Amino acid sequence: MKSRALILAATLCSAGADPVPYDVVVYGGTSGGVIAAVQAARSGKSVVLISPTLHLGGLTSSGLGWTDLGKSSILGGLSREFYHRIYLHYQDDAAWNWQTRASYGNSGQGGPAFNATTEVASVFEPKVAESIFVELLADESVPVVTGRLDLAGGVVMDAGEIDHIRLEGGGEYAGKIFIDASYEGDLLPGAGVSFTVGREPNSTYGESVSGIQAGRATKNQLPNNIDPYVVAGDPGSGLLPGVEADAGGTDGSGDGRLQAYCFRMALTDVAANRVTIAQPAGYDEDDYELLFRAIEAGQTSGFFKFDLMPNRKTDSNNTGGISTDFIGKNHGPGWDWTTLGHDQRIALALEHENWQRGLVWTLQNHPRVPLSIRNAYAAWGLPADEFTDNGHWPYQLYVREARRMVSDYVMTQQHCTGAAIAADSVGLAAYSMDSHHVQRHVKNGMVKNEGDVQLTVANPYPVSYRSIVPKRGECPNLLVPWSLSASHMAFGSIRMEPVFMILSQSAALAADIAIDQDIDVQDVAYPQLRQALVAAGQALGDPVVGVPSMIVDNTDAERVEITGAWTSGNSTAGFVGTDYLHDGNAGQGSKEVSYALPEAASGSLGVFLRWTEHANRASNVTVEIHYGGEVKTVTVDQRSNGGRWNLLGIHDFTGSPGEGVVIKTTGANGYVIADAVGFLPVDDDEDSDGDGMSDIRELMLGLDPLVSNEAFIDAVAGHPGYFGLHSEGEIFDLRLTRPGFQKTGEGEFNFGFSLEGPGEGPAWTTFEDFNFIVPRDGDRHFFRVALQTDPAGFVLGLAAGQPETVVVYGTSLTAGGAWVGQMNAWLSAKYPGLLTVINSGLSGKNSAEGVAQLDAKVLAHDPDAVFIEFAMNDAFRYSDGTPSLSVAEARANLLVMIDAIQAQNPEVEIILQTMNTVWNSPSGSNQSATLRPELAAYYQMYREVAAERALRLVDNHPNWEGLQANDPATYQGYVPDGVHPGAAGLAAITLPLLKWKLSGGRPLP
Secondary structure (H helix, E strand, O other): OHHHHHHHHHHHHHOOOOOEEEEEEEEOOEHHHHHHHHHHHHOOOOEEEEEOOOOOEHHHHOOOOEOOOOOHHHOOHHHHHHHHHHHHHOOOHHHOOOOOHHHHOOEOOOOEOEEOOOOEEOEOOHHHHHHHHHHHHHHOOOOEEEOOEOOOOOEEEEOOEEEEEEEOOOOEEEEEEEEEOOOOOOHHHHOOOOEEEOEOOHHHHOOOOOOOOOOOOOOOOOOOOOOOEEEOOEEEEEEOOOEEOOOOOOOOOOEOOOOOOEOOEOOEOOHHHEEOOOOOOOOOHHHHHHHHHHHHHOOOOOOOOOEEEOOOEEEEOOOOOOOOOOOOOOEEOOEEHHHOOHHHHHHHHHHHHHHHHHHHHHHHHOOOOOHHHHHHHOOOEEEOOOOOOOOOOOOOOEOOOOEEEOOOOOEOHHHHHOOOOOOOEEEEEOOOEEEOOOEEEEEOOEEEEEOOEEEOOOOOEEEEHHHHOOOOOOOOOEEOOOOOOEOHHHHHHHOOHHHHHHHHHHHHHHHHHHHHHOOOHHHOOHHHHHHHHHHOOOOOOOOOOOOOOEEEEOOOOOOEEEEOOOEEEOOOOOOOOOOEEEOOOOOOOOOEEEEEOOOOOOEEEEEEEEOOOOOOEOOOEEEEEEEOOEEEEEEEOOOOOOOOOEEEEEEEEOOOOOOEEEEEOOOOOOEOEEOEEEEEEOOOOOOOOOOOOOHHHHHHOOOOOOOOOHHHHHHHHHOHHHHOOOOHHHOOOOEEEEEEEEEEEOOEEEEEEEEEEEOOOOOEEEEEEEEEEEEOOOOOOOOOOOOOOOOOHHHHHHHOOOOEEEEEEEOHHHHOOHHHHHHHHHHHHHOOOOEEEEEOOOOOOOHHHHHHOHHHHOHHHOOOEEEEEOHHHHOOEOOOOOEOOOHHHHHHHHHHHHHHHHHHOOOOEEEEEEOOOOOOOOOOOOOOOOOOOOHHHHHHHHHHHHHHHOOEEEEOHHHHHHHHHHOHHHHHHHOOOOOOOOHHHHHHHHHHHHHHHHHOOOOOO
16 A cells, blocks of 8 residues: 555646656556556656556456457566566465455466466456556656646647647646557647548458458347337337448448447456446436347347456456447547547446446346346346445446557558568567457348457467557657557457557667667667567567568469369468468379469579468478479478468579479378468578678577677687586587588588587697588588487387387376377387387376385386376365375375386386376366366476486476467367367377487487
8 A cells, every 4th residue: 555655646746747857758547558657667767657547557457357368478578577466466365355266267368367387367356457557666666647638739749759748737747758558549649640540441451351341240240130220110210329221331441430349347246245236327228229129139148248357256348249338339420539538538438337337237127138137147246346436347448449550560460360570579469350349230121230350360470669659750759559550450459458568568668779879769770679678578479580572372373373172261360361272181192282483583582381270280291492493392390380481491593484382282191281482582691680690590590680699609609608507617618610511523512520629728629520521402501410319218129129018107198098009009010019018097096096006007017118197186186175195295106106116127217207288178077177276386396307317208298288378279179078188189299299209309210
């Protein structure tokens, strides 16, 4: 409470003062506004946060507790710190006052609510979010002023830039840099910055889903046969309120409409914390006529969501044909939300509140609502411990879209799909392109909603720095992290709260550089900014030194030749254009797709390939690159890296006929995808970060070409001890010198290098010279050395013709695990008649039982190798929270088994395994994850024991965890009961790693 009082004190002191100078002025008490102000303070800049509202955090602290994250990998810096602080809050039992931690479960949107591996939480109560925002500000002593911008002339310009802003109460605040963190983009008009409102037509940016979309509006749609007239069947009675006569134009054409707003209601069914929602003042049942008709037409549920936050509270958002979205109520002829004054917005927000309160009351009480529906909604009310000074109603209306800046760089649908990639990333977005309905209209004599478009985003994608700064020539000291330069559909993906925080921190870091160098925000050098972003921990995605500037899509009939029967598909996101081709997983070898080099293309070109990934894709697709009379063959794995441009290599093209790329199906072990091929002219001398190494060379070496690696390169070259992995006394320095080609004859070259070690003084001594005569194969001039481990001992025995007995020992994951048979089949095919695999799995047992039955189940077979996994059942907790075995007890049991096995046979090979993650599947125990809250800790113990005892470890856990986080639908299909992967999942996830670890990363000997 002390920190809160300090912040509010700044509000009282600032009102009515003369212009107060700051380095950075942040307008907007939103989540992004708080983060921007905190970062500016951490950068050592004087900063003030001006909030039109008393409460801070915007939507994140106003009911949006079921975070629209997309993928947690986008989090970094302060955004990750925020969600980490929330995670820590809920680790304290005192945080669970209306339910137990165990009874909550762990479900979030697209992943766990509380991720024990990343230690971030994506689900939380509103009051907790606000308290953490206040803490962040108090930690940096950021002054907060509560006041509203004078919309009539409160942005005061001088020589084309903002000098200061003036609030309605008269307070004025000057700054060197201004950050507009409002949901409305209220600084844009006064700053003379270009912006737009509404939906542009598809033609503006070459998109396919912007503008009016009556044909695509299938989600959250009203049932059929709802009569549109006040008196059903009587057109003369007029249309129902809020219903338009038609969609207002053809699909794909633009308009000025905004996607609907609502409040993210927090509800609870805990009687001791529940406030009944009364009939709102001025309630008119005619306002809910469409609700009654929708129910009569068949809508019996989906009137709002019940996504659970901790302590039996919900984040209740819009869903269904008629729900919490007040469709069409934020715009009208000659006005929209952005054109309203502050008081008008408050009044309109109150209309939204009354609509939603009336909706809940109607569903719970009105006689025209069937009793079954009334009973289903009867238990829910407002939580008494939330929004205590606002009638327990959220503070912030969900303003999903308002002004959008139009800058020199516009984020579009192509960026969301990955067809275009911003090279100057200031953060990642990952959520689907999410546009809610904008209007209701008459279609085929029925009332229908229009505007809802939901398109999946395959991978996180970078947001451009140029999209958060105005055009060159416009306001040079303004940054705009939310109302950024994006099309309607791209904004529908970028607008999510985590991304708002990410871009706001990046904006503050850019402001820091602009102030220090006294330059316009448009002139901030991206390599320098990127270095600051990386240092701050921001997740920026892969460095981009170029993306294809010439693209040949599968639909290009002039440049694409299709052989055999291919099928058009669009079910998996991440493709270029309107579709991709697949071979139907049939006719391998008889089908191919040839992409001709674009016209007039020649010279040194980077060659890129794109596909959509899925578990049913081929992992061994053959791709031929035809260039300069030569053919380079590349094998690509289409089960991964989909929805992005994959660099296949850099080659010299002459522009001759026949040059290009051919995708073949010969020997493919799954579906083959043919989507698009890209080409990019390469300048081998380009060095964006000025560290002395070309961008292409750095990219090939796995270095970031946009951040100087000079210190790293120098340290590696001159002082390996720089990494601190060992003390100087433990290091013996070796180096390889003079690597390179020398021509020794026609078509033959000498590849040579020297191995050197330290000599007397600073000199180096050559231990040995190595020279190899090798043919010059095409344009190869880069050398790769692979470090490989040895195959498993029992595999080497098999290769030597020795019979080997292997015992697999563990839980039901071993007893009934298809991986055992899959491993046996793989090795027996190579070494027939030599391998005996004994499955001694103990279904339902933990390592204590493993110790008890070790003699009979393992030692009696005198094995040559033993696999052990018991972590899954060791991690089990009973319903009262009592652990089956602590980590320490499980470790002790594991060591007892290892010691006993090695005592019997010191030469035995012991292989430890971590297994899969778990989830609360409705077809399983429904508490598989809840009853194993610390599973990751047990797996970590296996890693530690493997390292201490020098045992081979097959660490399956990270692969399963990654799949669960990034593709939950596929993961759940692989693990249908929540614990036990099926054969398909094991073949796709477990077996490949098992093969790699047992073979030593090479073909079987």
